[in-house]
Amino acid sequence: MSDVNHDKIEKAVYSILEAVGENPDRDGLLDTPKRVARMYEEVFQGLSQDPAEHLQTVFGEEHEELVLVRDIPFYSMCEHHLVPFYGKAHVGYIPKEGQVTGLSKLARTVETVAKRPQLQERITSTVADSILETLTPHGVIVVVEAEHMCMTMRGIQKPGTETVTSAVRGSFENDEASRAEVLTLINRS
Ligand SMILES: Nc1nc2c(ncn2[C@@H]2O[C@H](COP(=O)(O)OP(=O)(O)OP(=O)(O)O)[C@@H](O)[C@H]2O)c(=O)[nH]1
Ligand SMILES: [Zn+2]
Known part of the structure; x- marks a missing residue:
């Protein structure tokens, strides 16, 4: 079971997009925070696993x-x-x-x-x-x-x-x- 908090990642990515001068509400970026959250869950899945297992x-x-x-x-x-x-x-x-x-x-x-x-x-x-x-x-x-x-x-x-x-x-x-x-x-x- 993953401990990745999608809600937190989505808010953070929205803020980063705003902070770099993008418009996070434009069409192409609307789903980006959600996509990034799913991606982080995947690429950091080892955090909730024991390698020795x-x-x-x-x-x-x-x-x-x-x-x-x-x-x-x-x-x-x-x-x-x-x-x-x-x-x-x-x-x-x-x-x-x-x-x-x-x-x-x-x-x-x-x-x-x-x-x-x-x-x-x-x-x-x-x-x-x-x-x-x-x-x-x-x-x-x-x-x-x-x-x-x-x-x-x-x-x-x-x-x-x-x-x-x-x-x-x-x-x-x-x-x-x-x-x-x-x-x-x-x-x-
Ligand atoms: N030892 C080691 N260093 C790494 C690894 N991945 C990245 N680094 C290095 O971590 C260092 C971080 O240095 P900082 O000076 O804190 O960050 P920075 O100003 O972005 O550094 P530069 O990459 O030189 O621009 C850099 O020298 C990276 O090359 C790694 O797996 N092992
Ligand atoms: Zn690096």
Whole structure:
């Protein structure tokens, strides 16, 4: 159940339109506050969800080697400017004691974390920590690559700039070779 308050958003959007010098009562803008409220409910739906919840499904499969789901597309909203940043997340882990989860659940975890006002670093570490705490694997590695609209359409205006963040936990922290293996697999075309 979402906690998004449509009424408040609608009033705020009406005020913003007025404040920038628009006429919120002209035909094209009449339904805009309602549309924006529906959009915020959708793009911030992760605020009312627990990312770790998706990871409760486990298979009991004794695979204690790398599982990597790469190129998971995501869209998020920069918490400083409330404009999108978007890209791909790569999520790898080495399961322990049969704690193998469904592949789609890793993508669902990314989705829940991304659909909040966010920082790229926080998406990266929250996904890693959710997997670490829920599946207690040998290790977790999360790499996120994204383009931030706040650096593209405003401010410094540098389209094409890509930000890469990573979070490593457990065995990956001290094992340079397995970190390198994951990075090679992520970059393989
Ligand atoms: N570390 C980090 N910074 C981010 C992220 N998204 C946006 N930012 C940065 O947040 C900073 C906010 O800086 P401020 O100086 O408070 O805001 P601003 O005046 O709008 O900054 P400019 O973008 O430089 O014009 C900017 O440098 C953004 O590039 C993110 O996911 N992680
Ligand atoms: Zn921003």
